[in-house]
Amino acid sequence: xxxxxxxxxxxxxxxxxxxxxxxxxxxxxxxxxxxxxxxxxxxxxxxxxxxxxxxxxxxxxxxxxxxxxxxxxxxxxxxxxxxxxxxxxxxxxxxxxxxxxxxxxxxxxxxxxxxxxxxxxxxxxxxxxxxxxxxxxxxxxxxxxxxxxxxxxxxxxxxxxxxxxxxxxxxxxxxxxxxxxxxxxxxxxxxxxxxxxxxxxxxxxxxxxxxxxxxxxxxxxxxxxxxxxxxxxxxxxxxxxxxxxxxxxxxxxxxxxxxxxxxxxxxxxxxxxxxxxxxxxxxxxxxxxxxxxxxxxxxxxxxxxxxxxxxxxxxxxxxxxxxxxxxxxxxxxxxxxxxxxxxxxxxxxxxxxxxxxxxxxxxxxxxxxxxxxxxxxxxxxxxxxxxxxxxxxxxxxxxxxxxxxxxxxx
Numbered sequence: 256x257x258x259x260x261x262x263x264x265x266x267x268x269x270x271x272x273x274x275x276x277x278x279x280x281x282x283x284x285x286x287x288x289x290x291x292x293x294x295x296x297x298x299x300x301x302x303x304x305x306x307x308x309x310x311x312x313x314x315x316x317x318x319x320x321x322x323x324x325x326x327x328x329x330x331x332x333x334x335x336x337x338x339x340x341x342x343x344x345x346x347x348x349x350x351x352x353x354x355x356x357x358x359x360x361x362x363x364x365x366x367x368x369x370x371x372x373x374x375x376x377x378x379x380x381x382x383x384x385x386x387x388x389x390x391x392x393x394x395x396x397x398x399x400x401x402x403x404x405x406x407x408x409x410x411x412x413x414x415x416x417x418x419x420x421x422x423x424x425x426x427x428x429x430x431x432x433x434x435x436x437x438x439x440x441x442x443x444x445x446x447x448x449x450x451x452x453x454x455x456x457x458x459x460x461x462x463x464x465x466x467x468x469x470x471x472x473x474x475x476x477x478x479x480x481x482x483x484x485x486x487x488x489x490x491x492x493x494x495x496x497x498x499x500x501x502x503x504x505x506x507x508x509x510x511x512x513x514x515x516x517x518x519x520x521x522x523x524x525x526x527x528x529x530x531x532x533x534x535x536x537x538x539x540x541x542x543x544x545x546x547x548x549x550x551x552x553x554x555x556x557x558x559x560x561x562x563x564x565x566x567x568x569x570x571x572x573x574x575x576x577x578x579x580x581x582x583x584x585x586x587x588x589x590x591x592x593x594x595x596x597x598x599x600x601x602x603x604x605x606x607x608x609x610x611x612x613x614x615x616x617x618x619x620x621x622x623x624x625x626x627x628x629x630x631x632x633x634x635x636x637x638x639x640x641x642x643x644x645x646x647x648x649x650x651x652x653x654x655x656x657x658x659x660x661x662x663x664x665x
Contacts, residue, residue, distance in 0.1 A: 256288055256289060256290060257288075257289045257290070257422040257423070258289065258290045258292070258380075258419055258420070258421040258422055259284050259289045259290070259291050259292070259421065259422060259423055259425065260292045260293075260294065260412050260413075260415055260416040260419075260421045260423070260424045260425070261280065261281060261284065261291065261292070261293045261294070261412075261424075261425045261427060262293075262294040262295070262390065262408055262409060262411075262412035262424065262425065262426045262427060263277050263293065263294070263295050263296065263427045263486055264296045264408065264427065264428050264429065264486075265296045265297055265298055265299035265300070265301070265302070266299045266428070266429040266486075267295075267296075267427050267428070267429070267486035267487075268295050268296065268297075268298055268299075268332050268335075268336070269298055269299040269300075270298070271335070271339075273486075274332070274335050274336055274339055275339055276486065276487075277293070277295070277336060277427075277486065278336060278339040278340050278343060279343075280427070280486065281293050281340065281385050282340070282343065282345060282385070285345065285385055290380045291385045291386070292376065292380070292385075292386045292387075292388060292415060292419070292421075293336065293385065293386070293387045293388070294387075294388045294389075294390045294408055294411050294412040294415065295329065295332045295333055295336060295387065295388075295389070295390060295408070296328075296329065296332065296390050296391060296408040297325075297328025297329050297331070297332055297391070298328065298331065298332055301328040301331070302325050302328050305324050305325045305327070305328060306321075306325060308324075309321060309324060314570070315570070315571070318363035318364050319363050319399060321363065321364055321402075322363050322364060322366075322392075322399070322400050322401050322402045323400050325402055326351075326352070326389075326391070326392040326400050326402055329351070329352075329389035329390060329391055329392060329408075330351055330389060332389070333349035333350070333351070333387045333388065333389050334349055336349070336387050337349040337387050340385055340387070345385055346382070346383050346384045346385065347384055347385045347386070347387060348379050348384045348386055348387070349386075349387040349388070349389075350375070350376070350386065350387070350388050350389065351389045351392065352388075352389055352391075352392035352393040352394060352400070352401075352411070353392075353393070353394035353398075353400060354375075355371065355372060355373070355375065355376065355388060356372050356393070356394050357370075357371050357372075357392070357393035357394065357411065357414070357415075358370040358371070358372065358393060358394060358395070358396070359393035359394065359395055359401045359403070360395060360401075361395040361396070361397070361399065361401065362401075362542050363399075363401060363402070364402055364404060364542075365402075365403070365404040365542050366393060366395070366401035366402060366403055366404075367403070367469070368393060368403070368410060368411075368414045368469075368473075370418075371414050371415055371417075371418035373415070373418045373419050376388070376415070376419070377419065388411065388415060389411075390407060390408025390409075390410075390411040390412060391403055391407040391408045391411060392407070392411075393411075403469070404467075405467070406464075406466070406467030406468075406470070407467060407469075408467075409426060409466055409467040409469075409470035410467055410469045410470040410473065412424055412426065412470070413470040413471075413473045413474050413477075413479055413481065414470075414473055416474075416477075416479045417473055417474075417476075417477035417479050421479065422480075423479075423480050423481075423482055424474070424479050424480070424481050424482070425482045425484060426466065426470075426481055426482065426483050426484070427484055427485065427486035428465065428483065428484075428485060428486070429485065429486070429487070430465060430483075430485060431446065431484060431485035431488065431490055431492055432446040432447065432483050432484065432485075432491075432492035432493035433446070433447050433450050433455065433458070433463075433465050433466075433483055433492075433493040433495070433509070434446050434447065434509070435447065435508070435509045435510065435652065435657040435658070436509060436510040436511070436512075436648050436652050436657065437463075437511075437512070437648070440645045440648055440649075441645075441648055441649050441652055443649075443652060443653070443657075443658040444652070444657075444658075445657060445658055445659075445660075446492075446493065447493050447508065447509070448493065448494070449493060449494040449495070449496055450493060450494075450495055450496075450508060450509075451495075451496070451497065451498035451602060452471060452474060452475035452495060452496070452497065452498070453475070453498065453602065453633060454498075454508050454509065454600055454601065454602060454633065455471045455495045456468060456471045456472065456475065457511075457598070457600040457631065457633060457634045458509055458511045458598075458600055459471050461511040461512075461513060461596065461598040461600065461634065461636060463509075463511045465483055466481070466483065466495070471495065474495060478497065480494060480495070480496050481494070481495040481496075482494055482495075483495065498602060504603060505601055505602065505603050506601050506603035506604060506607050506610060506655070507599045507600065507601040507603070507604070507610065507655040507657065508600055508601040508602070508603075508657075509599075509600050509601070509657070510597065510598065510599055510600070510648055510651050510652055510655075510657065511597070511598050511600065512595060512596065512597045512598070512644050512647070512648055513595060513596045513598075514566075514595045514641055514644060515565050515566045515567060516546075516563050516564075516565070516566055516594050516595055516596050516638065516641075517563065517564055517565070517566040517568075517569040517572075517590060517591065517592045517594070518561060518562070518563050518590065518591040518594050518626070518627075518638065519561070519562055519563075519564065519569075519572060519573065519576060519588065519589070519590045520559060520560070520561040520588070520589040520590070520591075521534070521559065521560045521561075521576070521580060521585045521587075521588055522559050522585065522586045522587045522588075522589065523557040523558075523559070523585060523586035523587075524557060524558050524559065524560050524583065524585050525556065525557055525583055525584060525585075526553040526556055526557055526558045527556075530583060531550075531560070533579060533583070534560070534576070534579050534583075535562075537575045537576075537578070537579050538564070538572060538575055538576070540575075541568075541571055541572070541575050543564055543565070543568045543571060543572050543575075544564065544565060544568075545562050545563070545564055546562070546563045546564070546596070546629065547561075547562060547563045547596075547627045547628075547629045547636070547638055548560075548561070548562045549561045549562070549627055557586075561627065563594070563596070563627065563638060566592055569590065569592065573588070573590060576588055593640065593641045593642075594626060594638050594639065594640065594641055595638070595639055595640075595641040595643075595644040596636050596637070596638050596639075597636070597637055597639060597644060597647040597648060597651065598634050598635065598636040598637070599614055599634065599635050599651060599655065600633060600634045601633060601634075602633055604632070604633050604634070604635075605632055605633060610635065611630065611635045613654065613655075614635055614637070614651060614654075615637075617650050617651055617654040618637065618639070618647060618650070618651070620650075621643075621646055621647070621650045623639055623640075623643045623646065623647055624639065624640065625637045625638070625639060626638040626639060626640070
């Protein structure tokens with residue numbers, strides 16, 4: 256008897272008919288003799304609706320109260336799904352995050368899971384229940400409701416799968432797998448049969464919306480096989496798993512892009528020890544992730560410092576940065592919301608030279624200026640003007656021949 260964790264996103268539970276479809280998929284696994292846990296998101300659009308209500312009151316609503324507000328969306332979905340399962344003749348029990356409990360830290364709106372206490376779930380599974388759990392939420396040590404950030408239901412599902420040593424975690428979405436790039440902007444995008452945890456981590460961190468990055472981190476750490484598939488058919492999707500020797504033959508596996516980027520520049524920053532630590536320490540304390548960083552050469556004892564943050568965090572970041580800038584005597588703070596990041600990812604980049612040079616050349620030939628660059632062992636990212644995003648993705652996809660089944664460097 257296998258233990259299967261299924262996760263369904265907002266589109267998959269967008270109305271009663273789709274919730275009935277989710278119930279049938281859970282029942283099919285149950286009838287195959289498996290124990291089944293279903294993790295669900297709020298209905299499509301509900302979280303955005305709740306956020307909008309809060310922002311009608313204030314631009315910067317209290318984050319603790321925001322978590323209380325936006326966690327209500329999943330409560331509706333788990334109840335409706337359990338009601339549906341019971342109507343169809345199956346035992347079911349639903350749980351909110353704090354009822355499991357899923358224990359997190361106290362970083363409201365971006366909490367991290369610390370532990371999953373699975374005793375109640377295990378007992379319900381032994382009693383023949385299909386267990387339904389609210390994704391995206393947990394509880395801190397003080398009993399406060401917390402949420403895990405966008406895509407947090409993926410993290411909930413993988414964390415539960417890891418805690419209970421599930422045989423597989425099926426992530427059902429509105430796409431049928433992981434593609435070489437976003438098929439909505441390029442018709443030549445090809446679905447991958449499998450992809451390594453490391454490649455998926457890079458793609459998730461670089462803007463791919465298929466899986467939330469922390470869910471992939473957990474899957475890698477606890478070796479949870481993740482099957483990305485669509486809820487609208489029974490088609491096989493993409494397996495996210497440990498790498499094998501064949502994966503390294505592929506130089507570039509995928510191209511991602513992220514338009515949720517903003518650039519902040521501090522002009523004439525005092526060039527002395529401790530300045531960067533103070534600046535980025537304040538930003539870190541605000542739970543804001545900094546991505547690319549460029550510091551110009553020092554001139555007359557000062558330098559310019561440029562970095563990127565998520566566009567959704569720009570207002571908060573500017574408040575923190577401006578406070579530090581005044582204290583340090585920075586001349587001025589500039590920002591730009593019209594940038595995007597395009598990236599190439601592949602395990603084969605470890606052992607093949609010239610990949611970055613090829614990327615820069617292709618973008619240059621397309622008339623796309625590179626604003627910033629960052630690299631890792633298996634990725635190269637370029638910040639560019641947002642209006643060139645789709646063009647950049649298409650020309651890079653063609654240049655690295657990602658529409659072909661097997662891509663090897665010549």
